[in-house]
Amino acid sequence: MSRAVTVxxxxxxxxxxxxxxxxxxxxxxxxxxxxxxxxxxxKTESQAASIPPTIFFVPTLTxxxxxxxxxxxxxxxxxxxxxxxxxxxxxxxxxxxxxxxxIRPVAQARDVLFFFISTRFLPFAASxxxxxxxxxxxxxxxxxxxxxxxxxxxxxxxxxWLLRSFLLELPNELFEAARVDGAGFWRELTSIVLxxxxxxxxxxxxxxxIFAWNExxxxxxxxxSVAATTPIFLVGFISGRGLFYAKLAAAxxxxxxxxxxxGWFAQKQLIRGLTMGAVK
Amino acid sequence: MPTPWARTTGSRLPATSTETTVRAxxxxxxxxxxxxxxxxxxxxxRLRWLPLLPALIYVVLVTQVPFLLTIYYSLFxxxxxxxxxxxxxxxxxxxxxxxxPSIRTALFNxxxxxxxxxxxxxxxxxxxxxxxxxxxxxxxxxxxLMIGPFLVMPVxxxxxxxxxxxxxxxxxxxxxxxxxxxxxxxxVSQFPMATIVTIEVWRWTPFMMLIVLAGLQSQNxxxxxxxxxxxxxxxxxxxxxxxxxxxxxxxxxxxxxxLFIVQTFDSIFMTTQGGPGEATTNLPFLxxxxxxxxxxxxxxxxxGVIAVILTMIVATFALRTLFTIFHVEARR
Numbered sequence: 386m387s388r389a390v391t392v393x394x395x396x397x398x399x400x401x402x403x404x405x406x407x408x409x410x411x412x413x414x415x416x417x418x419x420x421x422x423x424x425x426x427x428k429t430e431s432q433a434a435s436i437p438p439t440i441f442f443v444p445t446l447t448x449x450x451x452x453x454x455x456x457x458x459x460x461x462x463x464x465x466x467x468x469x470x471x472x473x474x475x476x477x478x479x480x481x482x483x484x485x486x487x488i489r490p491v492a493q494a495r496d497v498l499f500f501f502i503s504t505r506f507l508p509f510a511a512s513x514x515x516x517x518x519x520x521x522x523x524x525x526x527x528x529x530x531x532x533x534x535x536x537x538x539x540x541x542x543x544x545x546w547l548l549r550s551f552l553l554e555l556p557n558e559l560f561e562a563a564r565v566d567g568a569g570f571w572r573e574l575t576s577i578v579l580x581x582x583x584x585x586x587x588x589x590x591x592x593x594x595i596f597a598w599n600e601x602x603x604x605x606x607x608x609x610s611v612a613a614t615t616p617i618f619l620v621g622f623i624s625g626r627g628l629f630y631a632k633l634a635a636a637x638x639x640x641x642x643x644x645x646x647x648g649w650f651a652q653k654q655l656i657r658g659l660t661m662g663a664v665k
Numbered sequence: 666m667p668t669p670w671a672r673t674t675g676s677r678l679p680a681t682s683t684e685t686t687v688r689a690x691x692x693x694x695x696x697x698x699x700x701x702x703x704x705x706x707x708x709x710x711r712l713r714w715l716p717l718l719p720a721l722i723y724v725v726l727v728t729q730v731p732f733l734l735t736i737y738y739s740l741f742x743x744x745x746x747x748x749x750x751x752x753x754x755x756x757x758x759x760x761x762x763x764x765x766p767s768i769r770t771a772l773f774n775x776x777x778x779x780x781x782x783x784x785x786x787x788x789x790x791x792x793x794x795x796x797x798x799x800x801x802x803x804x805x806x807x808x809x810l811m812i813g814p815f816l817v818m819p820v821x822x823x824x825x826x827x828x829x830x831x832x833x834x835x836x837x838x839x840x841x842x843x844x845x846x847x848x849x850x851x852x853v854s855q856f857p858m859a860t861i862v863t864i865e866v867w868r869w870t871p872f873m874m875l876i877v878l879a880g881l882q883s884q885n886x887x888x889x890x891x892x893x894x895x896x897x898x899x900x901x902x903x904x905x906x907x908x909x910x911x912x913x914x915x916x917x918x919x920x921x922x923x924l925f926i927v928q929t930f931d932s933i934f935m936t937t938q939g940g941p942g943e944a945t946t947n948l949p950f951l952x953x954x955x956x957x958x959x960x961x962x963x964x965x966x967x968x969g970v971i972a973v974i975l976t977m978i979v980a981t982f983a984l985r986t987l988f989t990i991f992h993v994e995a996r997r
Binding site for chain 1: 714715716727730731734735793801802807812816817818824825826835867871872876914917924927930931935949953957969972973980990
């Protein structure tokens with residue numbers, strides 16, 4: 386009997402090693418392009434485009450310095466302004482809306498929620514041309530402000546949905562007690578909702594940040610030089626013929642780093658956000 | 666984290682919005698209500714809309730009003746590159762679009778890309794989630810590595826694939842495959858659609874994996890143990906317990922994935938530019954060509970209207986599924 390258990394344990398141990406090996410192999414394959422991007426960024430140009438590929442090398446930050454000392458920073462700053470601005474706007478508009486869809490819901494809460502989320506999945510073809518003409522007429526082409534408004538449009542539906550699902554988790558008694566004390570909308574929002582909803586706010590902001598930072602379609606069509614964001618900087622490498630691999634990789638790494646780090650450090654919030662609040 | 670719903674039916678996602686308690690206004694109190702109370706509650710009902718209005722007005726202004734304008738513009742013969750005022754053209758843009766083979770190609774490419782990318786990434790995502798849910802070494806690190814592709818800026822990811830991995834001269838893939846005689850294949854121009862699908866699968870598999878893994882981790886271990894005690898083998902447990910349990914998570918992933926992948930633009934722009942020919946031109950890329958290379962406002966608007974109609978057909982079904990998955994119910 387005890388021998389059988391030991392055998393079973395040993396078998397389990399073996400299968401654990403086997404499954405682990407397979408899992409590491411799969412994860413390595415998926416992560417490899419990310420790793421390769423970072424490795425190429427740490428090479429010199431001749432190492433980056435060598436055949437066979439350079440595996441062992443002395444890492445150098447030359448290409449990062451090169452990219453940063455040239456015209457990269459303005460693109461990065463535009464991205465930051467558009468991302469942070471639109472995320473703030475999503476919270477400012479979305480939190481009261483989520484409140485009116487959860488804590489003191491309007492009669493047609495379900496229809497309103499349906500309407501909000503349906504606009505997230507409207508193809509950009511639906512409003513692209515009028516928005517472009519409007520931006521042109523208002524002198525907002527190549528202006529970060531236009532990007533802030535567009536990214537708010539993209540993120541607001543998901544923001545309302547997520548914030549609503551977090552608000553629904555707050556215990557009912559809190560609001561009943563507050564109401565007995567005669568607290569109004571603002572008191573409830575500032576003294577109950579905001580302190581308790583911090584993790585939910587973080588998850589919502591993270592999702593908004595990812596979509597706004599990585600957005601390309603509107604950035605490439607609505608900006609040219611002044612307001613161009615980080616992805617547009619990368620478009621400059623589009624016809625690279627093996628001459629600027631290290632620089633390309635350094636720029637790609639710098640462009641991806643904010644979202645990579647945010648997503649890695651806040652995996653829990655990322656999962657909540659991506660599953661639209663369904664998984665805790 | 667053990668959640669009550671995981672133990673009950675196990676066939677639907679955690680209902681973040683299923684509320685047994687009613688937070689809404691207290692039930693209308695019988696027939697004894699006075700008129701002032703009734704009007705007060707009507708007033709309260711209207712007040713409730715206030716916090717909603719800014720967001721609602723904003724969304725209507727930036728999505729609905731422009732869409733009405735899109736319909737309006739689609740009736741005009743209007744090109745920004747040609748001098749002169751827009752002329753009313755009736756249904757002419759729609760006739761042009763309907764008879765244009767480019768549209769049919771783009772439509773076909775959109776469906777092909779979406780079906781392939783979603784299908785493959787769902788299958789891979791489920792498989793990898795099952796793998797990462799096993800007793801293995803370094804789970805946390807593995808998950809961290811796996812989500813890398815999803816977090817990398819899509820434009821950056823596409824460039825890295827095109828230039829450093831798939832380039833026929835300097836690419837790593839060519840070097841790896843040279844021993845079996847596939848060294849100098851120009852993947853991007855010889856297999857353009859496969860290249861785009863590969864990049865999208867690489868990006869979306871981690872997304873599917875994360876959603877399914879989150880579902881698996883909420884599974885009730887007791888049920889699995891009971892199945893083991895009852896003599897179910899690993900395959901039977903997977904087939905009859907685990908897969909049905911994660912089904913709503915897979916549906917959610919596939920649904921969100923399709924809605925995003927249908928709009929694929931970044932990877933096409935950065936690698937093939939819709940070519941060679943029209944081999945990888947999907948609807949978003951065609952719209953880009955018509956609107957921002959041709960500046961044909963009328964035709965671009967007509968494409969927009971058609972894209973919205975097609976999306977509405979798919980999305981009505983999709984949103985209904987979404988609302989069922991999430992148990993969004995009318996309250997009060």
